[in-house]
Amino acid sequence: MNASAAPPTRRESGAHPAPEDLQVIQDKIKACIQCGTCTASCPNEFAMDLTPRRLWRMVLMGETEDIFSSQTFTLCSACYSCTLRCPRGLPLTEAMHDLKQMAYRGRIGRYKPSTAFYGHFMDTIRRHGRIRETEFISRYFMTMTLSKPMLPLSYTGLGLRLLRKGKMAIEYPFAAPGKRSLEKIFQKAESMEASE
Amino acid sequence: MSYLYYPGCSLTGTAREYDQATRAMMDAMGVSLTELEEWTCCGASAAEACSELLSLALPAINLAIAEKMDTRQDLLVPCSACYLNLKKANETLRQDTGARERVNTVLAENDMALEGSVRVRHLLDVLATDLGAEAVRKQVKVDLSHLTIAPYYGCQCLRPYVIFDDPEEPRSMEPLIQATGAQLHPWRMGAKCCGASHMNTKMEVALELVHAILQAARGADAIVTVCPMCQMNLEAYQGKINRRYGDVSSVTILYLPQLLGMAFGLSDKDLGLGLNLAVGEDFRSKRHAAVPA
Numbered sequence: 001m002n003a004s005a006a007p008p009t010r011r012e013s014g015a016h017p018a019p020e021d022l023q024v025i026q027d028k029i030k031a032c033i034q035c036g037t038c039t040a041s042c043p044n045e046f047a048m049d050l051t052p053r054r055l056w057r058m059v060l061m062g063e064t065e066d067i068f069s070s071q072t073f074t075l076c077s078a079c080y081s082c083t084l085r086c087p088r089g090l091p092l093t094e095a096m097h098d099l100k101q102m103a104y105r106g107r108i109g110r111y112k113p114s115t116a117f118y119g120h121f122m123d124t125i126r127r128h129g130r131i132r133e134t135e136f137i138s139r140y141f142m143t144m145t146l147s148k149p150m151l152p153l154s155y156t157g158l159g160l161r162l163l164r165k166g167k168m169a170i171e172y173p174f175a176a177p178g179k180r181s182l183e184k185i186f187q188k189a190e191s192m193e194a195s196e
Numbered sequence: 197m198s199y200l201y202y203p204g205c206s207l208t209g210t211a212r213e214y215d216q217a218t219r220a221m222m223d224a225m226g227v228s229l230t231e232l233e234e235w236t237c238c239g240a241s242a243a244e245a246c247s248e249l250l251s252l253a254l255p256a257i258n259l260a261i262a263e264k265m266d267t268r269q270d271l272l273v274p275c276s277a278c279y280l281n282l283k284k285a286n287e288t289l290r291q292d293t294g295a296r297e298r299v300n301t302v303l304a305e306n307d308m309a310l311e312g313s314v315r316v317r318h319l320l321d322v323l324a325t326d327l328g329a330e331a332v333r334k335q336v337k338v339d340l341s342h343l344t345i346a347p348y349y350g351c352q353c354l355r356p357y358v359i360f361d362d363p364e365e366p367r368s369m370e371p372l373i374q375a376t377g378a379q380l381h382p383w384r385m386g387a388k389c390c391g392a393s394h395m396n397t398k399m400e401v402a403l404e405l406v407h408a409i410l411q412a413a414r415g416a417d418a419i420v421t422v423c424p425m426c427q428m429n430l431e432a433y434q435g436k437i438n439r440r441y442g443d444v445s446s447v448t449i450l451y452l453p454q455l456l457g458m459a460f461g462l463s464d465k466d467l468g469l470g471l472n473l474a475v476g477e478d479f480r481s482k483r484h485a486a487v488p489a
């Protein structure tokens with residue numbers, strides 16, 4: 001990740017967010033009646049260690065330690081079924097995004113497969129304006145080398161098929177920013193978010 | 197009829213055939229598409245997981261470009277993830293003046309500003325609502341009545357913005373598919389999630405979801421999609437899924453404009469059919485058994 005991606009207000013890397021950081025999410029979901037429709041609607045619930053309903057309860061209770069020990073919010077695939085069905089009309093998918101952003105800003109190690117993936121994606125479009133698949137994936141795999149050295153193997157076959165079909169190109173992973181660089185946009189957004 | 201056109205990153209790379217087929221099919225229907233000048237990435241599913249402000253600003257850049265080009269034309273988007281990002285930014289920034297000011301402060305860095313005057317439309321919405329099945333039927337030159345097709349919508353063209361279809365039991369593709377003469381595969385998986393980017397970060401979870409979809413497609417000659425991420429998840433991991441579960445045979449996965457284009461008699465090259473990752477031999481031979489309508 002680009003070092004400038006780190007807002008100056010960030011706590012020490014890997015630290016759990018503080019309960020007061022949950023305020024913005026609590027405001028969004030405070031009308032939750034714990035009915036469990038979100039859990040029943042979630043296609044990924046089978047893989048979650050906390051059900052969405054329990055997660056929202058913990059958010060309202062400010063239980064950051066349990067929330068950021070759980071993988072539940074990283075398992076949200078943004079299908080919007082819970083948002084659609086919530087009888088209180090709460091923006092639950094958006095609240096999942098808020099938790100993902102907190103984990104990203106906090107650089108919490110256990111979320112690295114997700115945060116590194118999204119972080120490298122953002123870094124690639126920051127430099128080039130559009131995604132460069134090979135560059136982005138190479139950088140992601142490099143970051144994951146220590147924790148998941150075999151990860152690239154799961155995608156080698158697909159990568160070769162895409163290269164053969166001309167749907168991916170061989171790209172130098174450290175190419176200089178191009179003419180569509182979004183550097184100024186990213187810098188401005190980051191400085192604004194850091195001062196909020 | 198004419199639209200501004202935002203292809204998005206996938207359609208210039210891993211989903212090139214979606215772009216080719218969309219342009220070819222629209223051209224055959226007399227619809228002109230003007231590509232957005234110097235468009236940039238909408239943020240995909242990454243921006244919303246990293247920064248709230250960038251998740252609005254990145255699509256807003258493209259909305260601002262569209263406004264500058266022509267506000268009378270709707271902005272047509274074939275990728276469901278791009279569509280939702282652009283739509284969400286447009287709706288949010290239209291209603292929330294505070295958010296619009298913040299985003300415009302960011303956009304000012306590139307000498308851009310957003311009013312919120314563009315209409316963002318998904319390709320399926322344009323096909324189903326503006327063009328309609330009758331217009332499709334008029335272009336049909338190849339009878340596909342011996343094919344059975346499973347329509348797959350995915351999530352983000354349907355939810356959370358309920359614009360052109362039922363968000364849980366969608367049917368907007370049905371008249372379009374039937375207009376080609378093809379039969380509909382009866383199933384209830386059309387609006388179920390494919391796992392989206394979990395295929396890269398939580399593969400076991402995504403494989404489970406895709407497995408259920410492929411299994412339910414048994415009996416269909418092909419699944420048609422309207423999203424590059426759905427398409428990739430359904431077509432690219434079939435071997436892995438079969439090794440893992442042992443009960444799914446290969447399924448042909450096409451983009452909806454490719455199916456419509458076939459019925460219009462467009463060439464395989466124009467429709468990019470050589471670029472798909474899962475078009476089975478059985479589908480190829482069955483399709484060519486077609487007789488001119």
